[in-house]
Amino acid sequence: MNKDQVNGTAEKVKGKVNEAIGRATGNTKQEVKGDLQQAAGQARKNLGDVMEVVKKA
Template identity: 45%
Template sequence: MNKDQIKGTAKDIAGKVQESAGKIIGSEEQEIKGLQKQVEGKLEKNIGDAREAIEKTVKKVTNP
């Protein structure tokens, strides 16, 4: 697991918490911010997943 995957997962979880808190307190603004944070987190995790896949492929090609 690389830093982008970890940061992305953490940001996604934080966004879910923020969205839920927004629903509880009736703040649409907080719900939207939470959803935005979730999207950012998922994108960051996907970047980390892609980086990891590329690194594994490069290792396979350079070390058959």
């Protein structure tokens, strides 16, 4: 597991928290921020996954 995978997963978790808080409080802006954080985290995790595959090849 590399740094990008770890950081991507952490960003996804922060995004889920922000989305849940936004949904619970009716704050659409925070909910959207959480969605964007999750997408960015997934992209970074995917980059880390690709890097691991390349490293093993």
